Amino acid sequence: MDFEYTEEEQAFRQEVRDFLDENLTAANRRDANFMANWLKKVREKRWVGFSWPKEVGGGGGNIMQQVILKEEMASRKAPPLGTCMMGLAWVGPAIIQYGTEEQKQRFIPDILDSKYHWCTGYSEPNVGSDLASLQCKAVREGDFYIVNGTKIWTSLAPFASWISLLVRTSSNPESKHEGITALLVKMDSPGIEVRPIEIMAGGAVFAQVFFDEVKVPVDNRLGEEGNGWKVTISSLANERSSIGEVTAMYEKLERLKELVRKSRKNGKPARDDVGIRRQIAVFEARIEAMRLNGFRYLTKQIKGEPLSSETSVNKLHRANLEVEMTDFAVELLGQSGLQLRDQEGAVDGGSWATAALSWPDVAICGGTPNIQKNIIAERILGLPKD
Numbered sequence: 434m435d436f437e438y439t440e441e442e443q444a445f446r447q448e449v450r451d452f453l454d455e456n457l458t459a460a461n462r463r464d465a466n467f468m469a470n471w472l473k474k475v476r477e478k479r480w481v482g483f484s485w486p487k488e489v490g491g492g493g494g495n496i497m498q499q500v501i502l503k504e505e506m507a508s509r510k511a512p513p514l515g516t517c518m519m520g521l522a523w524v525g526p527a528i529i530q531y532g533t534e535e536q537k538q539r540f541i542p543d544i545l546d547s548k549y550h551w552c553t554g555y556s557e558p559n560v561g562s563d564l565a566s567l568q569c570k571a572v573r574e575g576d577f578y579i580v581n582g583t584k585i586w587t588s589l590a591p592f593a594s595w596i597s598l599l600v601r602t603s604s605n606p607e608s609k610h611e612g613i614t615a616l617l618v619k620m621d622s623p624g625i626e627v628r629p630i631e632i633m634a635g636g637a638v639f640a641q642v643f644f645d646e647v648k649v650p651v652d653n654r655l656g657e658e659g660n661g662w663k664v665t666i667s668s669l670a671n672e673r674s675s676i677g678e679v680t681a682m683y684e685k686l687e688r689l690k691e692l693v694r695k696s697r698k699n700g701k702p703a704r705d706d707v708g709i710r711r712q713i714a715v716f717e718a719r720i721e722a723m724r725l726n727g728f729r730y731l732t733k734q735i736k737g738e739p740l741s742s743e744t745s746v747n748k749l750h751r752a753n754l755e756v757e758m759t760d761f762a763v764e765l766l767g768q769s770g771l772q773l774r775d776q777e778g779a780v781d782g783g784s785w786a787t788a789a790l791s792w793p794d795v796a797i798c799g800g801t802p803n804i805q806k807n808i809i810a811e812r813i814l815g816l817p818k819d
């Protein structure tokens with residue numbers, strides 16, 4: 434592949450850098466209105482929903498521009514481009530692809546303007562990896578669906594205004610993927626109860642959500658009835674090379690090296706320890722392998738070829754690396770590695786201990802390591818089915 438950037442791409446990178454130089458200064462960051470100003474400015478640049486078509490208010494950014502934008506933002510630890518995370522990640526793309534005109538006009542501008550949060554109601558107490566077995570039920574009565582059931586591990590549910598919900602509208606013993614329907618449901622609908630779940634790193638960003646005879650207008654169905662499976666795996670021309678994540682991993686490695694520089698092991702500077710030096714080199718080599726693998730995906734996407742199972746390789750690789758790098762830091766810190774946030778003796782604001790307790794974020798969310806291994810084994814290596 435060609436590793437050089439075109440003149441247009443270099444010009445775009447410079448544009449992003451200039452923008453960051455101007456808007457991401459230490460003084461700006463201290464301003465009380467920093468986040469509001471940031472969101473307004475990135476929206477004006479059309480960098481919120483950058484991959485979305487211009488007709489719906491997105492940026493129409495091509496694959497390479499998306500990579501450059503993500504890389505530059507990650508390398509400067511910039512705040513997110515819009516705070517409606519799930520709206521930007523998958524609810525918006527699904528609405529653009531499957532929504533009615535009315536749904537697009539109603540929801541897309543609000544997602545781009547970070548007006549409120551969306552949450553995602555897929556997992557259930559007995560349904561996670563095997564999502565197609567979901568049981569939360571919706572029965573049609575006239576112009577409404579009546580929803581009964583429960584969802585769990587619903588990130589952001591305590592703060593979200595809307596939920597993108599998968600329900601079962603019919604059962605087909607031949608195919609459990611059929612009969613699933615996607616609904617867009619207002620979180621303050623009568624009959625919805627949100628019970629927050631506290632996580633081990635502190636805070637309650639998750640919840641279990643209960644639905645008791647909740648009335649959802651048929652107009653809020655996304656796509657055809659029974660077609661919810663297809664709706665959930667919709668994707669626009671989203672850059673999926675993971676090169677933005679690689680930049681963040683390199684940034685984490687720099688913090689790890691900094692930690693080594695200021696730590697001691699067995700009474701001597703940790704940086705002189707052969708084992709520690711070797712481990713840092715191994716992390717670096719593995720991140721570089723992930724970057725080069727990401728370029729493979731990128732090449733495919735630039736050629737207009739669809740990406741599917743292969744992205745599981747970097748997802749699995751990243752989950753393992755993140756966990757191992759964090760564990761390495763905590764071990765290096767010894768006793769103080771156990772201190773969280775504001776606790777006495779916490780190093781780097783307790784961020785290593787917090788990250789160590791947050792491992793499910795990278796490991797489980799979006800598909801567990803075992804599931805990624807199954808995908809790689811069956812769909813890439815052609816091994817017999819699980």
Ligand SMILES: Cc1cc2nc3c(=O)[nH]c(=O)nc-3n(C[C@H](O)[C@H](O)[C@H](O)COP(=O)(O)OP(=O)(O)OC[C@H]3O[C@@H](n4cnc5c(N)ncnc54)[C@H](O)[C@@H]3O)c2cc1C
Nearest residue numbers: 553554555556560561562586587588793794797798801803
């Ligand atoms: C940080 C975080 C955020 C999340 N946010 C959301 C959200 O917003 N909305 C939402 O709906 N859900 C969310 N989830 C839930 C997440 O999608 C599920 O936890 C995940 O799909 C796994 O399902 P499960 O927890 O039921 O585990 P299970 O599927 O029961 O898996 C349990 C164990 O069995 C293994 N296993 C399962 N099937 C197989 C198999 N076929 N072969 C080999 N091993 C297998 C798994 O790898 C795992 O180790 C979130 C989870 C996390 C950690």
